[in-house]
Amino acid sequence: MFDRLLFPTDGSRGSEAVLEHVLDIAEMHGAALHLLHVAPPEPERRPQPDDEATSRRATEGEKFVDDAAARASQTDVETITEVVHGEPYQEIINYGETNDIDLIVMPTHGRSGLSRLLLGSTTERVVRRSDVPVLTVRPDEQSALSYPYEHILTPTDGSPCANAAVTLGSELAVATEADIHGLSVVNVAYFGADVRGPVLVEEFEERAERAVSEAIDIATETGVANVTDAVERDVSIHQGVLSYIDDHDIDLVVMGTHGHTGFDRYMLGSVAEKLLRTSPVPVLTVREPKREE
Helix, strand or coil, X not given: CXXXXXXXXXXXXXXXXXXXXXXXXXXXXXXXXXXXEEECCCCCCCCCHHHHHHHHHHHHHHHHHHHHHHHHCCCXXXXXXXXXXXXXXXXXXXXXXXXXXXXXXXECCXXXXXXXXXXXCHHHHHHHHCCCCEEEECHHHHHHCCCCCCEEEEECCCCHHHHHHHHHHHHHHHHHCCEEEEEEEEEHHHHCCCCCHHHXXXXXXXXXXXXHHHHHHHHHHHCCCCEEEEEEEECCHHHHHHHHHHHCCCCEEEEECCCCCCCCCCCCCCHHHHHHHHCXXXXXXXXXXXXCC
C-alpha cells in the first residue's frame, strides 16, 4: 500500500508527537520513512550577518532529522534523512514527486503556533498543491491515535476528486481490514428562504444518494468487506461530517480537496479547510487525478 512515506519535521512538539503515528504506519506497511527539514534559502550574494543565522538553522535542521531518525532506529523502519534549502511547501512537494513518495504526513501546526492550524502557510499549501496524498494529524489528538484504522469515512459528492479519495480510502481499508463509510451531507441551510426549498432538498438528496451509491460500488469492487452508506441532512456539510465522525467512531477521514462547483462543494477554503482545523481524527486529502492528454 505505502512503500515510501515523507515526514517533514521542524523539531516542534507537534512534529515529535505525530512522528509516533508515522512510525506505526511505516512499520505496518514496511515502508521507508523519508525525514525532511527545509531550511531557509541559501544566500546568492556576499556573506552577510544573516547568513550565519541561515547556516545555524540548517544545522538545527540536521539535528531535527537526526533526532527523528534516532527514534525510528528503535523500530524496524528504514529512514532516509535530508536537509534542503528553499520555500518549505515547494520543497516538500518537489521532494515528494522526485522521490516517488506515496504519502506525505504532516502535523496541522508546528513551531509558529501550537494552538492553531497553519492554514495559509506550509500545511495548507502542500495540501492544495501536492499530487501526492497528504495525511494531516492534529498533535493534540495524538494520544488517541492508533494504527491501523478500523473505521474510514469517505465524504463524497460524486465528483472525480471525491471518487479518487474513495478509491484510495478503499485500498487502505482492504490493506488494513478496515470498513468504509460512504457519506454525503445535504446542506439544508443552503436553500434559505427559497420557496422551492423542499423540491430542491429532494433533488439534492437524490444526487447525494447517487454519489454515495457510486462510492459504495467503488469500495465493493476494490474488495472492502464491510461498507456502510449514508445520506444526512444538516445545516452545514462540515457539521454533518463532524457529527458522523462522533456517532460512528470514525478513525480517519479520506476526502478530495475539491468537488462539484454547484453541488455539495468540498473545496479547500470551505469544508476541507474546516475539517483540517477541527476534525478529531486524521484527515487524508486527495487531489483530483490529472487528466490524460
